[in-house]
Amino acid sequence: MIEVGDLYKSFGDTEVLKGISTSFEKGKTNLIIGQSGSGKTVFMKCMLGLINPDKGYIRYEGRDYSEMALAEKRNLRQEMGMVFQGSALFDSMTVEGNVMFPLDMFTRQSRSEMQDRVDFVLKRVNLVDAHKKFPSEISGGMQKRVAIARAIVMNPKYLFCDEPNSGLDPKTAILIDNLIQEITQEYNITTVINTHDMNSVMEIGEKIVFLKDGWKAWEGSNKDIFRTDNEAVTNFVYSSELFKKVRQMYLEERN
Amino acid sequence: MSYMTSIGSYAIMVVETFKKPTKWHVMRTLILKEIDELIYGSMGIIIFISFFIGGVVAIQTALNISNPLIPKNLIGFATRQSVILEFAPTFTSIIMAGKVGSYITSSIGTMRVTEQIDALEVMGVNSLNYLVFPKIVAMFLYPFVVAIAMYIGIFGGWIAGVFGGFSSSADFVEGLQLDFIPYHVTYSFIKSVVFAFVIATVPSYHGYYMKGGALEVGKAATVSFVWTSVVIIVLNYILTQLMLG
Ligand SMILES: Nc1ncnc2c1ncn2[C@@H]1O[C@H](COP(=O)(O)OP(=O)(O)OP(=O)(O)O)[C@@H](O)[C@H]1O
Ligand SMILES: [Mg+2]
Helix, strand or coil: CEEEEEEEEEECCEEEEEEEEEEECCCCEEEEECCCCCCHHHHHHHHHCCCCCCEEEEEECCEECCCCCHHHHHHHHCCEEEEECCECCCCCCCHHHHHHHHHHHHCCCCHHHHHHHHHHHHHHCCCCCCCCCCHHHCCHHHHHHHHHHHHHCCCCCEEEEECCCCCCCHHHHHHHHHHHHHHHHHHCCEEEEEECCHHHHHHHCCEEEEEECCEEEEEECHHHHCCCCCHHHHHHHCCCHHHHHHHHHHHHHHC | CHHHHHHHHHHHHHHHHCCCCCCHHHHHHHHHHHHHHHHHHHHHHHHHHHHHHHHHHHHHHHHHCCCCCCCCCHHHHHHHHHHHHHHHHHHHHHHHHHHHHHHHHHHHHHHHHCCHHHHHHHCCCCHHHHHHHHHHHHHCCHHHHHHHHHHHHHHHHHHHHHHCCCCCHHHHHHHHHCCCCHHHHHHHHHHHHHHHHHHHHHHHHHHHCCCCCHHHHHHHHHHHHHHHHHHHHHHHHHHHHHHHC
16 A cells, blocks of 8 residues: 655756555556656656655555655665656666566576566566667667566565557557466456556556646545546547447436 | 855765665676776776887987986886876866766766666665766776886887987886886875876766756756766875975
């Protein structure tokens, strides 16, 4: 469980986060949605402590993250996994090296144990023939999957994914979404996902926080989101023609 | 004011580099890699430059001796003094600030803009220790580079002096041994240890705290070279005043 309260962040004169309060539950896929530039990435980086918020608190199981010393933060971070928007793979290491890196750094496992774990997670993200390749030699979608593998290799308690399926074809995108949801339920992880993909919202949006210009404009589940009358949300959700038609049908049926 | 802030955050960076050490078996690999990159990889250019600088110093000295009262062994003497006191430690360090410094800034800067440093931090790794510490350790071998630069520089002077017909080998070698003060070598090595630290950390600072994208990485590398050179030149002056003045 992650609780966020009254979170503010500005860069110079631009206020990016304007007092966000919400919570993210364990064993659920929590989604943060919103337009490009609404502050999703900044919000997520605040939760990870990569950006220091100007005001507000972030609590992990009741422990206040912003008040922890750096050493304590680093210990907590070993329980987190993060998939960056641009993958952020170490380009001096192979795919295998990237995924093995956290194991090598923080566990006392033997070489073969680590290798087994790496093979397992890479298989889990449907990547079986790229072990020895470097990040520059694989496609963007493959890089995303390596990033996910690296994020889950340590069995994190908290998983953060910044647009994990952007740049992937629809089929792979759904696969990734389902994978993240399965892992979340299987290991009872608190998962937070930034997305603007409506497919993900419908598939795995157990809890959705809608950001608009740094505000939390709405929150609820994927069951509620198609029924809400909140204008900001409907504008976002029904920006695609397909969803507009679905909405029309729903409203006609209701009346 | 902003210079003071920069110096402050540089100092904080250096302190942070020595905290929460990375596992030894990981660090060992990193150190060996940096030794290969920073030290071994610079040998060629350093040897090349030292040889010719030593040669030029010998020729210049020879051409400036017109008075027959000045002994011929001055050529060897002047070559030894200039190479040991300044050319090997200081001149070489400026070359290193360009070669090694821009490599350090751009490699760390690229990791910053592609969020690889954030990725390290999220995992709970002390990214400064992971990235900068192995470079500092590798650069402790820098005095060996300077020692080689000294030998090669003097050798270059001998070649130019003897084969250019400016001096006999015996005169040159006599000059080399004339009034030799071992402390000058100590002074030179102390300087090179200080410069090594500067070459490892100042470019790291410019890469680590950079903002922006790929274009800014290039700019950061240039700025880093300027500052590394300035710091080396100023410290050279201060150390010379303290140790020889
Ligand atoms: N380091 C920074 N310095 C200054 N402004 C920043 C910084 N990081 C983000 N911003 C600004 O904050 C706003 C929100 O950015 P953010 O990256 O969080 O958007 P986002 O919701 O993740 O968008 P996208 O969906 O495109 O990834 C943007 O207007 C951006 O310009
Ligand atoms: Mg973003």
